[in-house]
Amino acid sequence: MNTSAPKERGLDHTLAIMQEGYLFIQNRLDYFQSNIVETRLFGQKVICMSGAEAARIFYDSEKFKRQGAAPKRVQKTLFGVGAIQSMDGQVHRHRKVLFNALMTPTHQKQIAELTLHKWRQFLSERTNGGKVILFEEARKVLCEAACEWAGVPLKQKELPMRAKDFTDMVYAFGTVGPIHWRGRKARKRAEAWIKDIIRDVRKGRLQVPKESATHQMAFHQQLNGNPFDLNMAAIELINVLRPIVAISTFITFAALALYEHPHYIEKLRHGSEKDLENFSQEVRRYYPFAPFVGARVNRPFIWNDCKFSKGMLVLLDLYGTNHDTNLWEQPKKFYPERFDHMPKNAYHFMPQGGGDVEKGHRCPGEGITVEVIKASLSFLLHDIKYDIPKQDLRYKLNEIPTLPTSGFVMKLQKNEKL
Numbered sequence: 001m002n003t004s005a006p007k008e009r010g011l012d013h014t015l016a017i018m019q020e021g022y023l024f025i026q027n028r029l030d031y032f033q034s035n036i037v038e039t040r041l042f043g044q045k046v047i048c049m050s051g052a053e054a055a056r057i058f059y060d061s062e063k064f065k066r067q068g069a070a071p072k073r074v075q076k077t078l079f080g081v082g083a084i085q086s087m088d089g090q091v092h093r094h095r096k097v098l099f100n101a102l103m104t105p106t107h108q109k110q111i112a113e114l115t116l117h118k119w120r121q122f123l124s125e126r127t128n129g130g131k132v133i134l135f136e137e138a139r140k141v142l143c144e145a146a147c148e149w150a151g152v153p154l155k156q157k158e159l160p161m162r163a164k165d166f167t168d169m170v171y172a173f174g175t176v177g178p179i180h181w182r183g184r185k186a187r188k189r190a191e192a193w194i195k196d197i198i199r200d201v202r203k204g205r206l207q208v209p210k211e212s213a214t215h216q217m218a219f220h221q222q223l224n225g226n227p228f229d230l231n232m233a234a235i236e237l238i239n240v241l242r243p244i245v246a247i248s249t250f251i252t253f254a255a256l257a258l259y260e261h262p263h264y265i266e267k268l269r270h271g272s273e274k275d276l277e278n279f280s281q282e283v284r285r286y287y288p289f290a291p292f293v294g295a296r297v298n299r300p301f302i303w304n305d306c307k308f309s310k311g312m313l314v315l316l317d318l319y320g321t322n323h324d325t326n327l328w329e330q331p332k333k334f335y336p337e338r339f340d341h342m343p344k345n346a347y348h349f350m351p352q353g354g355g356d357v358e359k360g361h362r363c364p365g366e367g368i369t370v371e372v373i374k375a376s377l378s379f380l381l382h383d384i385k386y387d388i389p390k391q392d393l394r395y396k397l398n399e400i401p402t403l404p405t406s407g408f409v410m411k412l413q414k415n416e417k418l
């Protein structure tokens, strides 16, 4: 069945995603002067769309479902096979309650405090200064904080490997070749590790606090009354740990933002909590991380004169919507003050998905993400002195996900305390 959306000619454009990355959808929408376009990806017809109105439709769970939307290569690296991201209806909502309950403002505060504590510990071990790569240090700090908060025991000597495994899973999903296979291996290793921990908790060999994420995943009762099988308990616990570690990408971009816009350094040092919050939100809007989300049409409908037929794959452009000239004034400008007057709207600002976090698939970890960025910014602004040596700080928009090439090298000054 044809849609009447503008149609890109050609057999398949999957390779173009590798070439155009974050701009893949926007380039086509610009070309056709439309907010919706039909193309062919992964050997099938795919609708790509962008903007707040498209997001409102996309997050209507009557119209769209997630089952069968995420390719296996994404499940085997990023999400885990059969995790919450591919669920629908009542079973999804039941599982979402479990995740949302672990991410309340109290939890956000706990993780942010732990993060700041771990950053200070890192500094106390580096009194002689020297060069560090921020991305690599951030993932270790966050891995330690996440595991401690979640009740996952972690040996110091394992920390670099576990931290790297979590970010390797994230950096694998959009790639082919060695980086992709490294991500699959990282997931296998992490699942085996976390399965052992869940098993020990269930058998009473390891005691963890009842309210911890590990305990909750180990003893969660599904809608059918059964606990998770061991595999799923591990996958869903990793669904909490991995994304916390992934905030290291935003922390790296936050440091880049301070470097690219140095007039904010003094402003933030002497500013309010709201200034720090605005800056963190602008980091999430401006810099590229999650590119787009996918879903399949649940029941046929017509929107914007286009027929959406059952089963069709639809991609919603997150990066494009966060840079949409119809929604943002000067979207290509890094301007945290725009968040001073940002009206609450679930479909404009979507660095971690849109819609309703309770009922839909919107990321439950946004509060944690913002608080952890704020805590890390606060550390960079108040706790350390560093220089930025010459390095390649460019990031490529055609790599999904991306990062400044150097990972942000910092030369710490001796006795850095301000």
Ligand code: HEM
Pocket: 084, 085, 086, 096, 099, 103, 239, 240, 241, 243, 244, 246, 247, 248, 250, 289, 290, 293, 351, 352, 353, 354, 360, 361, 362, 363, 364, 365, 366, 368, 369
């Ligand atoms: C590092 C920054 C993060 C980014 C860029 C990010 C991005 C996203 C995106 C794009 C989605 C999918 C939204 C959709 O399908 O409509 C999502 C879902 C999810 N995120 Fe995040 N996220 C981040 C941090 C976190 C954190 C810190 C946590 C938990 C501690 C978390 C846990 C989840 C879970 C469990 C889902 C699945 C929700 C569902 O399917 O209902 N994320 N995230």
